[in-house]
Amino acid sequence: MIDLKDLRDNPDKYKDGARAKGVAVDIDRLLELDTQHRALLAEQESQRATQKKLSKEIGPQIGTLRKQLKTVPETHSSEIESQIRELEEKPLQLKNRIAELDEQIAAIKPKLETILLAIPQPPDPDVPPGTSEADNVQLRTWHPNWFNPSKSFVDNKGFAPRTHMQLAEMHNLVDFERGVKMSGSRSYILTGDGARLHQAILRLAFDFITTEHGFVGCTVPVIVREEMMVGTGFFPAGHDQAYHIEESKRGSGHDLFLTGTGEVSLMAMHADEILSADQLPLQYATVSTCFRREAGAAGKDTAGLYRIHQFDKVEQVVICKADETESRQWHQKMIGIVEALLQKLEFPYRLLQCCTGDLGPKNADMIDIESWMPSRGDVDADGNPAGAWGETHSASRLYDYQCRRLNLRYRNDQGKTVFCHSLNNTVLASPRVLIPLLELYQNEDGSITIPKALQPYMNNQQRIG
């Protein structure tokens, strides 16, 4: 959520921001509604003030008259009753006017909030303009000595690559058919060493972020209330991407949603709280199952483990003071953690500065990290895929956009309550990450060397096949 007061002062900042992100939102309409809303509120409040004052005068008078009614002979009672009635009628006009104003305010408020929630965070000025991921800008790349993605796979390893699907089939690592039988398209079963690799790499990532980088590990609910989806900024825009559990249809007071990332629960933990400054920064990590409907992605990346409905992800979030410099430092630090992990695994990767159109509604800035996936990209004359970068990580910087929605604040040195800043980044998501693992570490005979960093988590096993 953006700051309505700031929007009043700088409407163009938000109009430009929405335009840069390609989000259609009627900010002029919001300003109009806001003006109306405030006028009504002012009148309603002053009417209420008069009503309160009047009530305090009348109240005791009615009280005394009622007491009199009990003691006085019946001959006088009708006179007292009419006095009471007279007093009671006094605030009636006010009451009607207030009810009228209440109604008008109640009619405007949801309209106002709908627009307010839809206004995206303006991109930072240093974010390059663009309309889609095609306009993202490569910042830097890294690769191990033994695999340079600027050369072909054959040049790197001396043989033609198999895809992760072929490798998975060879070694019975994934059962796509039965996964689909059970749960439809984009479903899978990790089996045998596939399941072990998955657990091993998640555990490696979880240990790395918690023990080496001091993030507090948490297990969190992956089924949450709608307000948490709204609070973290995934709703309303991402409503179609979330699985919806309609508990209200079964008599419950509210529906639930499956989270598409551990970020939701990690951030929602402190919703509606006022933290003390010395609690900050909060560094949390979780490994959680993520659910994504992939609505609108029909036909895209349908084969293999790339785009699936359910996966597991180690996620990191930071909640820090409302300080841009600190926020930016954390962003760099969180990216550095991922780079260190990928270097441990010896995966070639690159950093991409996402352009304005690719940021999503809540981010001021986003850096994607992509790992080299030999099976992606165009197929050459020999029938070998050229390989391509595939997104494995995404590091977001949100200022107070998310904390404002979550009502997550802290008390600063002056004792004022201030919305925190928040950031999040993938640590590692599997099984997508098994794509580079299997494909990069395959040998000519189809066997797979297990990365050194992973071997301790695989009972010191060195190869598959």
Add this chain to the structure above:
RNA sequence: GGUGGGGUGGCGGAGCGGUUGAACGCGCCGGUCUUGAAAACCGGUAUACGCCUCGGCGUAUCAUGGGUUCGAAUCCCAUCCCCACCGCCA
């Protein structure tokens, strides 16, 4: 799933239709006293929004949302949450 009891400020805990944003205690902050500290005493101590002559003023908030009433923390309804017991269960 069933039955019963509850949700009041940072915490504990009163209030159960009329100057109650809320007694009292604890905690916290400031002050007096003290060489210093403690004790004692005095004062202060919520959040949000709106208005504004930047000193304030107003409104809302006693789980949440409705309702009754001239007036609701207090009465009614719905929902959420917590606790206890029973049932079911990894």
